[in-house]
Amino acid sequence: MVKKIVLAAMLVAAVIGLAAGVSRAADTEAVGGEFLIADFNTGEKPNNIGGDFGAWSKDPTDFSQGCSEAFDSVNRHGSTGFSMKLDYSVDSKNPAYNGFWMFLQNFDASKYDNLALWVKGDGKLGYTTVFKVELKNASKQVGRYYVTSITDSWQDVVIPLKDFKGITDFSNLSEFVIVFEDRIASNKKGVIYLDDIRFTKNK
Numbered sequence: 001m002v003k004k005i006v007l008a009a010m011l012v013a014a015v016i017g018l019a020a021g022v023s024r025a026a027d028t029e030a031v032g033g034e035f036l037i038a039d040f041n042t043g044e045k046p047n048n049i050g051g052d053f054g055a056w057s058k059d060p061t062d063f064s065q066g067c068s069e070a071f072d073s074v075n076r077h078g079s080t081g082f083s084m085k086l087d088y089s090v091d092s093k094n095p096a097y098n099g100f101w102m103f104l105q106n107f108d109a110s111k112y113d114n115l116a117l118w119v120k121g122d123g124k125l126g127y128t129t130v131f132k133v134e135l136k137n138a139s140k141q142v143g144r145y146y147v148t149s150i151t152d153s154w155q156d157v158v159i160p161l162k163d164f165k166g167i168t169d170f171s172n173l174s175e176f177v178i179v180f181e182d183r184i185a186s187n188k189k190g191v192i193y194l195d196d197i198r199f200t201k202n203k
């Protein structure tokens with residue numbers, strides 16, 4: 001009988017320990033009110049929450065438009081790892097748009113205030129100062145926001161979630177998308193670097 005009680009107590013302690021461990025892990029990922037989605041620092045897919053990503057194009061058979069993605073260790077934000085390099089062209093006589101997609105694994109961002117990402121254009125190869133960012137959720141809502149004023153220096157672009165038009169529920173996000181558009185892009189072809197995509201809370 002005593003043995004059984006001891007065993008039961010050990011089991012309870014183990015379960016509590018496990019639960020505490022899980023909650024600690026969640027806390028470390030949300031250090032400083034931020035939750036890191038993608039830093040690209042492994043140089044491999046997936047992102048930091050297990051989501052796949054890649055470039056996409058409206059018309060892969062039209063070779064005058066398209067986007068390709070690559071890990072870049074030269075132009076990165078921070079002292080180690082990689083950024084995501086997006087080499088795009090919407091310089092086509094046909095309607096052209098393309099960009100980058102990334103799965104968010106039904107991430108619950110409802111406790112966060114902003115989507116934040118580090119962005120810069122390539123000073124030598126050229127870049128658009130404007131592009132669209134989309135957030136999609138499991139209910140098929142699509143939120144849209146235009147990022148402007150991109151330069152060839154790293155900037156922390158912080159987008160309030162409430163400023164995404166077309167989406168109201170952030171509790172089950174399915175996808176993050178970058179869109180380069182022929183009608184909007186200030187440069188029809190060029191290179192944009194992304195790094196440290198995350199959800200943040202207001203201070």
Ligand SMILES: [Ca+2]
Nearest residue numbers: 039081082083
């Ligand atoms: Ca990085």
